[in-house]
Amino acid sequence: MTSEPRAFLALDSGAATTVAALIGRVGGRWRLIGSLAMPAGADIEAVVTVLGDRAVAADPALAAALDVRTGGAADLPRLEVASHPPRRLAVVAASERALAPLLATASRSGWRTVSGSAETIDPLAMSTMLLDAGVSGVLIGAGDPPSADERRAIGELAALVAAAAERQPELTVILAGGAAEHLGSFGDVGARPGEVVLGPAAQRGAPGGPLADLLIEIALPADDARRALGSGAVALAEVLDRRVDVVEIGFDAGTRASATPGVGGGAPALDLAVVPTAALAPSEPDDPVIDRVGLWSTWGADRHRLRDRLRELRIAPWSDATGDGATLRMAAARAALGRLDECTPEWADRPAADLVVATGGAWAVAPAPAVALALVDVLRRPGAGQFALDHARILAPLGSIPDPDERRAMVVDLIDDLLAPLGTFVTPAGMRPGRSAGSVVVHGTTGSTRLELMPGGLARVDLPPGSSAVAEFRFRDTVRLGARGRHFAIDVTGGLGGLVVDLRDVPLRLPDRADLRGELLEAWQTSLVTG
Structure with a gap:
């Protein structure tokens, strides 16, 4: 992206939703002018045209300055990413002990x-699995060096x-760790359509690492939204100079990206997990x-009805988006967050x-404070942190900018528009039940609460x-809040959910x-969404 165009489009085409954003100088x-979300399958040119025409109608002078004309938005330059359906990988090893770390790594690497x-x-069952028409790749691994x-x-x-691989020449084959010693078994690898790739051994007890990075690179094309989300998270961490986690729950997979800015001129760190x-x-x-899903549901459906509703959600993700349908989505999102957490x-x-x-x-259909509550319900950790929503889904398109300096510059310009602030959550752990745990005094610009x-x-x-304050906590007993203690002073920022002190158990315990x-979950959400 250069400085020549005065406006461009950021497009994120998901499996269930397509989002178009108009960004102008x-x-x-660069500023976010507007965005529009439509069901996947909608004509993207029509979506873009409607978005541009709305911008022209809302502020003709601004649209003219950006060279956005009625019916002409489809001609603007584009940053475009798309979510691709996960492919299938056969993971094989000589022993169950060697298979476990390979499978843990592959399962969080987009496959x-x-x-x-x-x-x-x-051997017959193994051959049947490898030759299945739905298998796109094979990961064979061993320790480095292989155990006895x-x-x-x-x-x-x-x-x-x-x-x-000879029967299915289009198969991609990854030889990890000690399995690389048997590269010669595959003959002239340069003559076959499918790649044969050498990779590092899987890390036992740590499913990420270099092998996970390699598998993600093979699994996801360069324009994949989840792959670009990692680069976007790094740019955001560098611009804010803060540790950033990005959590995505999509139609076909969940994604978790942890980005840490570089220290002392060093390179930033990224850990990306894509979990189908x-x-x-x-x-x-x-x-x-x-x-x-039933654990997080508030409307009491039995297992058979829940299974039918989840299948209906799979078939028609945009239908029944209010009432019980919205409740089902939030329960399914919390359940998906739990599976994502288990894989990381x-x-x-x-x-x-x-x-x-x-x-x-x-x-997309949840009130903003309910989004933060869902994350805190499942990804529970003692401490204090800010939460935000990528409301226009532009972080992934920005992450697709190939030049890191240009990517950071774009995030710097858009930082005020990129995220909708949800608020600050403070979650202490180790309190005794049944009596007051202490007090908090929030010192804001307009007084203290x-x-x-x-x-x-x-x-x-x-x-x-846009507001900020200092929250001064005094607990009766020693608690864990990043560190152990009774007295804490924490800088907090506002958001659509305000400041929330979460005094529930870590991890969360729910009634049988x-x-x-259902009553308890409903009460928590009501207290946060309606105040």
């Missing part, structure tokens, strides 16, 4: 997985994979998926992010977007009875 900087080891699957139990079987397994099993509406919801266990050992950004079509803190609920202070659980 105003007062020497749907099937798996097996030479220890538990006979792997070394005995890895050669035979590599020969079996090579035979399958964390989709909002899995294509075939099994009993664990249904049970988890290493996040729990890191310092809490300074800013958590929610993005994705799952949040004091609240008693009662364990088990949510305490909200109205703190509008569905009716009591």
Whole structure:
């Protein structure tokens, strides 16, 4: 993107929703002029045209300055990303012990997985799995160096994979760790359509790392929205000089990106996880998926009805978007967040992010404070952090800008328009139930507000977007709030949900009875959304 055009389009084409944003040069900087979301499958040229025409109608003088004409928005330059359906990867190893870290890494790297080891699957069943028409790639791995139990079987397994690759020449094959020693089994790899790629060994106990980065690069094309989301998160972290987590719940997968700015001139750090099993509406919801959605549901449907409703959501994601339909979406989003959290266990050992950004079509029909509450309900960690919503879905298109300096410059210009502030959540842990835990005094520009803190609920202070304050906490007992102590002073910023002190359990404990659980969830959401 150069400085020559006065306006351009940022397009994010998801599996269920397409979002178009119009960005223009105003007062020497790029600004968000407007955005429009429509169901996937809508004519993108028509969507763009309607967006441009609305901008012309709203402010003809500004549109003329941006060279946006009635019916002419489709001719503007574009930054465009799209979400692609996850492909299937067969993950194989010589033993179950070697298979576990490979499968954990692959499952969070943008692939749907099937798996097996030479220890538990006979060669015929293994061949059938590898030659399935739905399999796009094969990951075969071993330790580096291979352990004794792997070394005995890895050669035979590599020969079996090579035979399958010869029958299916378009298969992509990844040889990880010690399996790379058997590259010769695949003959002239330069002559086959499908790549044969050498990769590092999977990290035991840490499913991310270099192998995950390689698998994401192979799984997701360069214009994929989830891949670009990682680059966008890095740019945001560098501009704000803060630790940033971006959480996306989409139709086909969930994404989690953790970005940390560089220190002392060093490079920024990014950990990106793309988890197909964390989709909002899995294509075939099994009993664990249904049970988890039921855990967060407030309308008391039985398992069979929930399964039918999830299938209906999969078929028609934009239908029934109010009432029980909106409630179902939020329950499904919380369930998907839980699956995303399970696939990224290493996040729990890191310092809490300074800013958590929610993005994705799952949040399109939810009130903004309810989005933050859903994240806090599931991704529970003691500490204080700000929450925001990528309301126009422009973070991924900005992340697709190839030049890092240009990407950062664009984020700098758009930083006031990019995120809708949801507020600050403060979550202490370790309080005793049944009595006042202490108090908080919020010192704002217009005065001070004091609240008693009662364990088990949510305490909200109205703190509008753009405002800031200092929250002074005094607890009766020692609690964990980033550090251990009784007295804390925390800088907080406002948002659509204000300042929320979350005094519930960490992790969250819900009643076993569905009716009591539904009443409690409804009460929490009502207290935050309506104040």
